[in-house]
Amino acid sequence: MSRLLDHQRLTHLQRLEAEAIHIMREVVAEADNPVMLYSVGKDSAVMLHLARKAFYPSPPPFPLLHVDTTWKFREMYRLRDRMAAESGMTLLVHQNPEAIERGINPFDHGALHTDMWKTEGLKQALDHYGFDAAFGGARRDEEKSRAKERIFSFRTATHGWDPKNQRPELWNLYNARKNKGESIRVFPISNWTELDIWQYIHLNDVPIVPLYFAAERPTVERDGMLLMVDDERFRLLPGEQPVMRSIRFRTLGCYPLTGAVESRATTLPQVIQETLLTTTSERQGRAIDKDAGGAGMEVKKQQGYF
Amino acid sequence: MSTAPAYVVDDLVARDIDAYLDSHQHKTMLRFITCGSVDDGKSTLIGRLLYDSKMIFEDQLAALESDSRKQGTQGGEIDFALLVDGLAAEREQGITIDVAYRFFNTEKRKFIVADCPGHEQYTRNMVTGASTADLAVILIDARKGVLTQTRRHSYLCHLIGIRNIVLAVNKMDLVGYDQATFDTIVADYAAFAESIGIAGFTALPISGFKGDNITARSPNMPWYHGPTLVEHLETVEVLASVDADKPFRMPVQWVNRPHLDFRGFSGLIATGRVAVGDKVRVLPSGKTSAVTRIVTLDGDLPQAVAGQSVTLCFADEIDCSRGDVIAAAEQPPEAADQFEATLVWLDDAALRVGRGYWLKLGTQTGSATVQQPKYVVNVNTLEQLAAKTLDLNAIGVAELTTDRPIVFEPYADNRTLGGFILIDKLTNATVAAGMLHFSLRRAQNVHWQAVDVGREAHAALKEQKPAVLWFTGLSGSGKSTIANLVEKRLHALGRHTFLLDGDNVRHGLNKDLGFTEADRIENIRRVGEVAKLMTDAGLIVLTAFISPFRAEREMVRAMLPAGEFVEVFVDTPFAEAERRDVKGLYKKARAGLLKNFTGIDSPYERPEAPEVRIDTTVTTPEQAAEQIVDLLLRRA
Numbered sequence: 001m002s003r004l005l006d007h008q009r010l011t012h013l014q015r016l017e018a019e020a021i022h023i024m025r026e027v028v029a030e031a032d033n034p035v036m037l038y039s040v041g042k043d044s045a046v047m048l049h050l051a052r053k054a055f056y057p058s059p060p061p062f063p064l065l066h067v068d069t070t071w072k073f074r075e076m077y078r079l080r081d082r083m084a085a086e087s088g089m090t091l092l093v094h095q096n097p098e099a100i101e102r103g104i105n106p107f108d109h110g111a112l113h114t115d116m117w118k119t120e121g122l123k124q125a126l127d128h129y130g131f132d133a134a135f136g137g138a139r140r141d142e143e144k145s146r147a148k149e150r151i152f153s154f155r156t157a158t159h160g161w162d163p164k165n166q167r168p169e170l171w172n173l174y175n176a177r178k179n180k181g182e183s184i185r186v187f188p189i190s191n192w193t194e195l196d197i198w199q200y201i202h203l204n205d206v207p208i209v210p211l212y213f214a215a216e217r218p219t220v221e222r223d224g225m226l227l228m229v230d231d232e233r234f235r236l237l238p239g240e241q242p243v244m245r246s247i248r249f250r251t252l253g254c255y256p257l258t259g260a261v262e263s264r265a266t267t268l269p270q271v272i273q274e275t276l277l278t279t280t281s282e283r284q285g286r287a288i289d290k291d292a293g294g295a296g297m298e299v300k301k302q303q304g305y306f
Numbered sequence: 307m308s309t310a311p312a313y314v315v316d317d318l319v320a321r322d323i324d325a326y327l328d329s330h331q332h333k334t335m336l337r338f339i340t341c342g343s344v345d346d347g348k349s350t351l352i353g354r355l356l357y358d359s360k361m362i363f364e365d366q367l368a369a370l371e372s373d374s375r376k377q378g379t380q381g382g383e384i385d386f387a388l389l390v391d392g393l394a395a396e397r398e399q400g401i402t403i404d405v406a407y408r409f410f411n412t413e414k415r416k417f418i419v420a421d422c423p424g425h426e427q428y429t430r431n432m433v434t435g436a437s438t439a440d441l442a443v444i445l446i447d448a449r450k451g452v453l454t455q456t457r458r459h460s461y462l463c464h465l466i467g468i469r470n471i472v473l474a475v476n477k478m479d480l481v482g483y484d485q486a487t488f489d490t491i492v493a494d495y496a497a498f499a500e501s502i503g504i505a506g507f508t509a510l511p512i513s514g515f516k517g518d519n520i521t522a523r524s525p526n527m528p529w530y531h532g533p534t535l536v537e538h539l540e541t542v543e544v545l546a547s548v549d550a551d552k553p554f555r556m557p558v559q560w561v562n563r564p565h566l567d568f569r570g571f572s573g574l575i576a577t578g579r580v581a582v583g584d585k586v587r588v589l590p591s592g593k594t595s596a597v598t599r600i601v602t603l604d605g606d607l608p609q610a611v612a613g614q615s616v617t618l619c620f621a622d623e624i625d626c627s628r629g630d631v632i633a634a635a636e637q638p639p640e641a642a643d644q645f646e647a648t649l650v651w652l653d654d655a656a657l658r659v660g661r662g663y664w665l666k667l668g669t670q671t672g673s674a675t676v677q678q679p680k681y682v683v684n685v686n687t688l689e690q691l692a693a694k695t696l697d698l699n700a701i702g703v704a705e706l707t708t709d710r711p712i713v714f715e716p717y718a719d720n721r722t723l724g725g726f727i728l729i730d731k732l733t734n735a736t737v738a739a740g741m742l743h744f745s746l747r748r749a750q751n752v753h754w755q756a757v758d759v760g761r762e763a764h765a766a767l768k769e770q771k772p773a774v775l776w777f778t779g780l781s782g783s784g785k786s787t788i789a790n791l792v793e794k795r796l797h798a799l800g801r802h803t804f805l806l807d808g809d810n811v812r813h814g815l816n817k818d819l820g821f822t823e824a825d826r827i828e829n830i831r832r833v834g835e836v837a838k839l840m841t842d843a844g845l846i847v848l849t850a851f852i853s854p855f856r857a858e859r860e861m862v863r864a865m866l867p868a869g870e871f872v873e874v875f876v877d878t879p880f881a882e883a884e885r886r887d888v889k890g891l892y893k894k895a896r897a898g899l900l901k902n903f904t905g906i907d908s909p910y911e912r913p914e915a916p917e918v919r920i921d922t923t924v925t926t927p928e929q930a931a932e933q934i935v936d937l938l939l940r941r942a
Contacts, residue, residue, distance in 0.1 A: 009550075010613045012335035012416040021615035022574040025559040029628055029669070054572075054615070056603040058564040140407045147406040167736045168430045168652050170437040171725045172574070173666055177734040191418055193409045199330060273323040 013200055020047075020188035021054040022172060023151060024135065027186050028061055030176035031133035034186075035092075037122075038064040040076040041252045042208050043137035045083075046189060046197055049206045051135075052087055059088035065134070066093045067125055069117035071106055071254035073230050079209050094125035106256040107235050113254070123159045126183060133176070133184045141193045151190050157181030198275060202268045211249045212271060214263040218242035225259035250275070329413065336544050339420040339435040341463070342445030343455040347476045351445065351514030352408050352421050353386025355536070358521045359410040386514070405431040414540040422459075429462070429699040430652040433739055436463050437725070440544045441470035443535075448481045448511075452494045458685045460495075464504050465648065465701070465741070467717065470542050471499070471507035474535065479513040483526040502688060510535055549612040553637040554578030554586070555715075555723060557668035558630045562601075562617050570601055570617040571626055576668070576722035578634060580618070581609035585635035588626045589713040594635050595620040629670045631713040631723070639723060641711035642745030648703050648717075649676070651696035653730065653737035659695060660827040662861040663737065665708060667726035672708045673864055674728065675831075679704040694824075696738070705746065709864065717741035731857050732911075764844030768802045772841035773938065774866060777850045778859060778913060779876030780905050781891055782883040784922050784930075785850040788876060791931035793848050796938070801846055806833060808851040821902040827858055834862035841870060846938070854904045856911040869941070874934060875916035880905050882923060 010018070027034050036051060038044050051060040064084055084091035096104075099116040106113045126134060140147045150166050152174045167175055178184060189197075201208060218229040220240045227234075228249075229242045234256060236242070247260035248271070261278075265271045318326045340348045373385070408419040420435030436442065442463040446456055463471060473495050481487045492509045499507055510519055511530050518524035521536045533541070555576045562570040580586070580597055587594045599619040600607040610616045618632065626632070633639055651657060657676055665674035679702035681690040696702050717724030728738040765772050775792065777785040789805055796803045812819070816832055819825040830853050837847045853859050863871040883905070884892040895903035902908040913919075918937060920930040 009334055010611070011331060012333050013331065015335050015613055018574055018613055018615040022559070025572055025615070026669075029560050053603045055560075055562065056601065056617070057568060057570075058562055141409045147408060168434040168739070170434055170727055170736075170739045171721055172438070173668075173725070173727050175666065175727060175729050175734070175736045177664070177729055179734055191407065191409070193411075193416075195330070195411070196416075199327065202327065203331065269323045269327060272327060273319055276319045276326075 013196060013203070016189070016192055016196060017050065017053070017200070019172070019191065020050045023174070023186065023188040024051055024054040024060075026174050027133050027135065027176065027184075028055070030174075031184070033129070033131050034062045034133040034135065035065045035126075035129065035131040036060070036062055036089075036135040037137070038066050038080070038091075039137070039252075040066070040072065040080045040083075040209060041137070042197055042201060042212060043139065043189065045206050045208045046192075046200055047135060047137045048083060048087060049200075049204060050188065062135075063090035063092050065125055065129075065131075066091065067118060067121045068093050068095045069113070069121070069254050070095060070100075071113075071117075071233075071256060073209070073211055073228070073252060073255045073258075075209050075211055076252060079207065083207065092125070092129065094121055094128070096121035096124060105233075106254050113257075117254075126159070131183065132178060133186055135186050135188060137189055138187045139192050139194070139197075140190050146190075149187065149190070151187050152176060153185045153187065154178070155183050155185060159183070194275065195272070198268065198272045202272065209252060211252060213267070214246050214248040214265050216244045217247050217260070219245045219247055219260065226262065227258070228255055228260055230255040250278075330411070333411070333414060333416050334544060335416045335418065336441065336539060336542070337418045337420070337439050338441040338443060338539065339422050339432075339439040339463075339468075340443045340445060341422040341432055341435075341459040342476075343447065343450075343453050346445040346447045347514045348421055348445055350386045351443075351474070351476065351512075351520070352419055354514045354517060354520055355417075355419070356408060356410050357386060358517065358536075359412060405435040412536055412540055417539065429458075430650070432459060432462055433466060433650050433652070436466040436468060437721075437739070439463075439466075439468055441472065441539070441542055442468045443472045443474050444507075445474050445476050446491055446495070448475050448477045448487055448491065451491050452498060454686050456495070457498060457688070460499065460504065461502055461683075461685050461688065462650075462701075464502055465650075467721065467741075469505070471504055472535070472538060473507050473509040475509065475511050476514055478511045478518060478524075478527065479516045483511070483518075483524075485511075485527070485529045488530075508532070508538055510538070549577045550579060552577035552612070552720065554580050554584070554632075554634040555639060555720065556580070556616075556618070556632045557670070557722065558626060558628055558632060559669050561627055568619075569623070570599075570619050571632060572615070572617045573632070573669070574615045575610060575612050577612050577720055579609055579611040580616075582606075586618075586620070586632050587635040587638045588624060589631045589633055589638055590641040590711045591625060591630070592638070593622075593624040593626075595622040595624050597621075629668075631668065631670075639713055639715045639720075640745065641713045643708045643711050644746040645706050645708075645712075645714070646680075646703065646743045646746060647706055647726075647740045648701065648743065649679075649696060649728070650739045651698060651700045651702075651737065652739060653735050654698050655730070655733075655737070656698070657696040657738070658827060658857075659824050660831055661855075661857050662709075662731060662864065664729040664731060665706070665712070665726055665740075666729060667712055667714065667724075667742075668722055670712055672710045672712060673731075673861070674706050674708045676728075677705040677707075703743075706740075714742050714745070716743055731860060761842040761844065764842065766844075768844045770801055770844065770846060771870075771941070772844050773846050773870050773872055773941070774837045774841060774862070775846070775848045775872050775874055775934065775938070776837075776853070776859065776862065777848065777874045777876055778853045778916075780878055780880060780883045780910055781852055781903070782886050782888045783876045783878035784920075784927060785852075785876045787927050788874075788920065788930045788934070789848045789850040791927055792934050795931055795935045796846060799935075799939075802844065803846045803848060804840055806837060806847060806849045806851075808849075811836075821908075823855075823902075823908070826902075827855065830855075830858040831861065834858075834865050837862065838865050841866065852904050852910070854908065854910040856913065859913065872918065872938070872941075873913055873916040874918045874920065875913045876920050876922060876930075877912075878922045 096117055104113055104116045138146055150169045219226050220242055248263045249260050265274045342348055406421045410417050422432040422435040444460055475488050475491050488511045511527055512519045518526055519534045556573040558571045558573050560572045562572050582597055584597045597618050598621050600610050601617040659678045660675055662673045662675055665672050679693050682693040682700050682702035684691055715723040724742045726740045727736050730737050777789050779785050793803050793805045816829050819829050840847045894900045895906045904910050
């Protein structure tokens with residue numbers, strides 16, 4: 001990445017990397033108590049790698065926060081703990097105590113599961129630690145309402161987002177001044193596409209969860225989605241029997257809510273090849289965007305979803 | 307859907323992914339904006355670019371087709387605008403109200419498109435989109451020709467310094483692909499462009515809806531021989547490569563100090579290039595050193611170029627911190643504290659002349675005041691008009707003064723060291739975008755006169771620590787009464803004091819000022835400066851002014867060394883102050899004989915964290931005075 005081309009013209013990935021690093025350093029210089037949200041997915045992997053680059057030889061001067069739902073894939077927990085140790089950063093794991101107490105799970109509670117564990121859990125964690133700036137790995141190409149969100153995106157004291165009242169963001173000047181109670185979500189990889197993420201992982205050997213590569217895994221097919229039976233908590237319906245299939249995941253979340261694709265791609269170039277030739281967009285594997293018609297994500301964000 | 311895209315990538319992806327990745331890895335990036343009037347078809351054009359570059363997936367396409375039938379404006383055909391108009395509110399209104407960013411690739415480049423809104427009240431979003439763009443696509447509806455909005459947007463793009471302008475004459479399908487129509491519009495636009503100093507532009511006849519001349523040459527317009535839109539976008543020069551050939555400048559973002567043996571300076575190189583061994587100068591101090599290492603996680607670099615984020619190490623232990631600029635030693639930029647600049651006002655609350663705003667330029671932040679604009683530009687007629695202030699969306703030229711030297715270059719030479727934002731100190735809103743033209747000679751020639759007997763010497767002789775006791779509160783709240791008692795006690799204790807009273811100052815120093823908001827700001831600024839001079843002379847200054855605006859009180863606080871400003875809030879409820887009405891002013895104001903009276907038709911902004919708060923409903927003036935004197939003595 002850092003080797004310049006002969007004619008010293010930066011490639012798009014070099015420009016995107018430099019922009020993300022610049023944003024991270026601005027936040028560290030201007031925020032009181034920043035944190036990096038870490039979901040263990042491929043975007044989080046790139047974010048962590050960029051943070052290590054931005055502050056090298058210092059370790060990134062903020063902790064990692066994993067808002068855990070207890071329902072992630074086991075391989076995600078393994079990589080999470082390894083990466084926290086390797087980066088020399090503090091890992092904070094937050095699980096919503098109310099969700100634990102009420103036994104909220106993806107099988108019985110549908111949308112409430114995401115709301116309690118992720119949306120409420122995130123708010124609780126940010127309030128608890130008093131973080132005033134939280135890095136997130138959202139990209140503008142993911143979803144329509146994200147395309148209009150600023151890189152420094154302000155949240156009210158109750159974590160709401162007001163899309164009509166965003167600060168103008170000029171050049172690479174970021175106004176990080178907050179009013180009392182406000183906090184900032186910062187999206188350093190806003191301008192990256194899914195292909196950029198994959199290419200960056202490829203060029204920099206960024207460690208990612210093995211679930212992104214195809215392997216024989218136990219699956220059931222349900223409502224048109226291929227689900228992986230990752231542990232004994234998976235509730236099989238009458239007549240359902242796990243079947244071994246060669247699958248991989250394009251995006252990772254709670255395992256009972258995350259659809260796999262059948263694939264033989266076992267190397268990164270093969271994964272990228274499939275991604276480019278595929279005909280379904282990235283978030284389709286997740287059930288979350290389908291609520292509330294086309295405006296699903298915008299409504300969730302106004303309520304405080306990251 | 308007329309023609310197939312000219313840059314089908316699928317083939318290479320399927321055949322040889324490594325070759326494809328290699329080519330993708332070497333792509334450059336172009337950022338551009340699209341702007342035009344409300345119905346010129348911006349969203350449709352962008353939707354078309356995404357569609358033709360296969361950036362729309364099948365599930366999105368299915369959703370788009372069903373949305374097009376339900377909400378579309380194209381009679382059931384695919385309405386590409388639905389793909390990009392993201393927010394629920396604007397989908398209902400059928401207009402793009404906020405700048406949206408989109409991405410697509412061709413074989414040669416990655417593109418980031420800022421989709422900019424067309425109607426007047428959202429100019430601020432257009433300026434936002436334009437500020438990071440290498441190129442602007444100005445859309446014109448072939449049926450309507452050059453409109454006021456076209457002129458406004460072109461002027462803004464030119465103002466922001468976009469050198470590559472594309473005039474896309476859209477909806478050619480609706481004028482029968484007529485060459486004469488196209489030629490007339492181009493001639494109209496050329497005359498206008500020349501009048502505002504746009505050096506050149508590229509005109510293209512297109513149809514975003516039908517796909518003519520977007521990625522493939524249109525069979526409907528054989529008379530057109532130029533490039534397609536995408537061909538043109540693939541070949542224009544990007545800003546970053548122009549910046550590489552300028553002198554080296556890097557604003558310092560952060561000092562990297564993991565342990566005692568490493569001290570590095572992190573930043574994004576704004577212009578030029580730097581190599582190990584290069585002599586550099588740190589501004590504004592002017593200290594020089596040489597670069598010993600360019601540090602990255604992937605190993606040290608021999609050199610680096612504009613657009614890269616790096617960490618530099620120096621041969622010498624010189625002072626360097628956030629806000630400083632590292633520059634080529636022999637070609638440093640200058641520093642100044644008075645400038646002329648163009649401002650684009652972005653906030654609902656108009657500019658307050660004389661008020662302090664935060665100015666952020668690169669990594670430097672200072673306090674800045676803006677003078678009355680020299681003129682504002684009517685963006686529809688491009689006339690220069692006189693103005694007292696800048697309202698939302700106004701563009702004007704004005705002089706600014708900063709409270710410290712700012713390292714800068716003219717915006718035309720360097721966007722990073724010439725572009726700045728102004729931030730309201732109370733609401734924290736970004737209220738203006740600015741572009742510096744030049745520093746004023748005043749700043750270069752008026753130097754601080756170095757004096758041998760300094761403020762410490764004055765204070766030492768008086769055996770006291772200077773301070774400003776700033777009394778604020780409603781008219782008739784008891785400020786002058788208490789201040790007077792405090793001064794008497796301090797005087798009795800042998801302290802050297804001076805009381806600046808609001809009414810008295812208005813008889814002399816400030817007799818030219820009235821009671822409008824602007825005059826009140828200037829009144830306080832002058833009193834602040836006088837109080838500061840008196841503390842330089844070693845005095846304890848007491849001031850009794852309503853000083854209703856928080857921003858001005860904070861401005862005075864910022865003028866003084868930390869700890870010397872003591873804000874005393876004489877907190878008398880409005881009803882109580884009106885009941886007392888010592889000078890009969892409330893009665894006059896109620897009768898409409900006094901305009902802009904604080905508490906009646908002009909606001910009083912309560913201090914948020916005053917050093918002292920006196921509740922006059924429970925504290926007598928004598929008790930208050932004792933309390934304040936105690937605090938002052940404890941402090942010394």
